[in-house]
Amino acid sequence: MNVQNTVELTKATKAAADWWRGGVIYQIYPRSFQDSNGDGIGDLKGITQRLGYIASLGVDAIWISPFFKSPMKDFGYDVSDYCDVDPMFGTMEDFKAMLDQAHALGLRVMIDLVLSHTSDQHPWFSESRASRENAKSDWYVWSDAKPDGTPPNNWLSIFGGSAWQWDSRRQQYYLHNFLTSQPDLNFHCPDVQDALLDVARFWLDLGVDGFRLDTINFYFHDKQLRDNPALPLDQRNASIAPQVNPYNHQDHLFSKSQPENIAFLERLRALTDEYEGRACLGEVGDAQRGLEIMGEYTTGDKRMHMCYAFEFLEKRALTASYTKHVFDQLEAKAGDAWPCWAFSNHDVPRHASRWGLSDAATRQHAVLMMCLRGSACLYQGEELGLPEADVAYEDLQDPYGIEFWPEFKGRDGCRTPMVWAAQDEQSGFSTGRPWLPVSAAQSERAVDRLEQDEASMLHHYRRAIALRRAHPALMSGAQTDMAQSGPILSFLREDAAEQVFCAFNLGSEAAEITIPDGNWQVIGEELGSVDGAGKMTLGAAQFCLLAQDKG
Structure with missing residues (x-):
């Protein structure tokens, strides 16, 4: 397919303010996309080098996983400065150059905002933990211990164990739904909301086209800190956490998905609407009520533009009966919702392996995604039909996988470096040793090989996206x-x-x-x-x- 023709088509399509409705979004995990300086870690200049390739796919936008300053305990999802670039990814000037080049190619740029929590190295937390009286003392979720010294309630962390960590400075517990180094912000504090909206405005002023909002239903917690009830065994669902994680033993009624969240989302949408053609995509992490929450968060035109739940990111394959069940539930619980479907992302095994798909079935599923009502997210390398990489224990980087190995191998298998050139050093990703090993099995499907074969998976994805673009009924009908x-x-x-x-x-x-x-x-x-x-x-x-x- 001619790259210039694809770019011009994308530019024309994106002229509409509602480009996101039925749009196709390409997710970039920056650590693993393209390394430009040989340090083994992908960066913003590397993304800029590959924007022409992304534009050639015919997608509408890119979503870039976090590149903000961070100690990288959770690889960027633990932010220490929301308004600057981590040096491992480059500089703010590199980001601006990437943004300009993307726009020149007709690509919108969405960035991944992690608002529910920060790093414990964020200055806000350093101040908050210093005392119980300082100006930011209530910016995080603090609570006294029970009389016996145990945590204030039974809430659990997705990464295992209690969601509460004792802090000797304040002699209180703080809430962390993820790692202990990721303290949760207190959205019941108006100053926290205002500060986070200022962060969003900072990036909107720079020209970003929208946000992917991490863990959007985790923003608020129950003010009364009530215990979560137990979840019956037959209702446990491992779509959010692995089966070996006791997180699945609870119905998380009080630790997330609180009604107060709606008002904040409406504030965020109102801010976004001050800028033409911007969009918000929320990630809903709830195994029991994901579709219902999706509906609540996207109904009308004052909340999020679109959300995705985990129904199509599960181990359960897309059978005809299950797919119909999902859409029946969506219609019953959230008829006005605008979903955004993904089969793969940076948190789950790649779907070609997860569902055991043949080459023909992988191709069919690509077409199915382009035909279903909703927007679509493609994860880097999905267009190559990449299988899940096999990462040895000694090479693991993901704290999630290290914690639950060997029953759960973590997320490194879907995060290995992108394969660009089969015969090049590190398959064209880097001239140095990559942060995760390049997969030999994936290298066989490198971009340079598939480009030469018109019958390849890569060209199939291009044709599937072009079909969606050629028939507006498939996009937004x-x-x-x-x-x-x-x-x-x-x-x-x-x-x-x-x-x-x-x-x-x-x-x-x-x-x-x-x-x-x-x-x-x-x-x-x-x-x-x-x-x-x-x-x-x-x-x-x-x-x-x-x-x-x-x-």
Whole structure:
């Protein structure tokens, strides 16, 4: 595909203020994308070098995981300065150059704001922990011990153990939903909210096009610090934390997802709306009520533009029945919600391996994502069909994996360096030793190899994204008549001009489906879409896409 044509098409599409509705967002994990200086860690200049490649995919935007100053205990999700770049990633000038180049190529830039907690090395926390009387004494969640010295309640950390850490300076516990080095901010304090909105304004003024909001439902906690109830065994869901983690033993009614969050989200949206064409994407981490919260946070036009939950990031494969169940639940609990779907990201095993997909099924799933109602996130390397990397214990960097090894291997397997050139040193990622080993199995699918093969997964993803762009009904149209017939999932997408019929065999056996009456024309033949009329048979991993005008 001609890169310049793709860029011009993307520029034209992005002229609309609601570019995000049905948009395709490419997630960059900066440590692992491209190293420009040979220190083994990806950086902002490296991202700038590869923006032409990203634009060639036809996506609307990039989402960059945190690059702020940080001690890197959780690889940037522990921020020590929200308004500066960590030296390992470069400088603020490097960021501005990257932003300018992205915009020149027609790409929007979303950055990852981690507002629920900071690093324990953030100046705010240093001041807060110094005494119980200082100006920031209530900027974090502090509580006295129970009379017996134990934590104030039973809340658990996602990374294992109690969510409370004793601090000898104040002789109190502080809340940390993640690592002990990631203290939670106290959103019940108005000054905290104002300070975080100032952070958002700082980046909006610089020209960023929006935010991916980490752990968006963790902002507020229950003021009364009530214990979370136990969760029945049959309701435990390991989509947020691994099965071996006792975090799954609780129903987290009070440690997150509090009603006060809505008002803050509306303040954040109002700020964002002061700037044209900006968007907020929230991550909802809740195994029991994810879709419901997604609906609450995106309903109307005063809250978040879009959110994603973890339904399609689970181990459970996308069968026809499960996919229909998710959309049925979404309709019942959050009919007005605008979802953003992802199959892979920096926190879960890559979906080609997680679901055990064949090459044909991986291709089919790419097309399915481009046809479902909602926006879409692609994770770096997904377009290459990369499998999960096998990282040896001695090479692990993720504290999550180290804590729960070997039952849970952590997140390093999806965070290994991007593979650009199969025969180059470190597959073109770096001239030095990478922070995580380059995967030999992934190198076989390096960009330079797949570029040369028009039938490759890379070109397939480009064609799938182009199909979505060519049919606005697939981007932002209504979705109706979703049905499951054995292994086949079918549904209609339509707008004022066109109707598209989509059918996917998500099983391992051939099955028959009935095509609705109409003057249908097959689309997506270059992707593998099969033509049909009346009753037709779809083999395993096959799909049928048909379109007709509504005039």
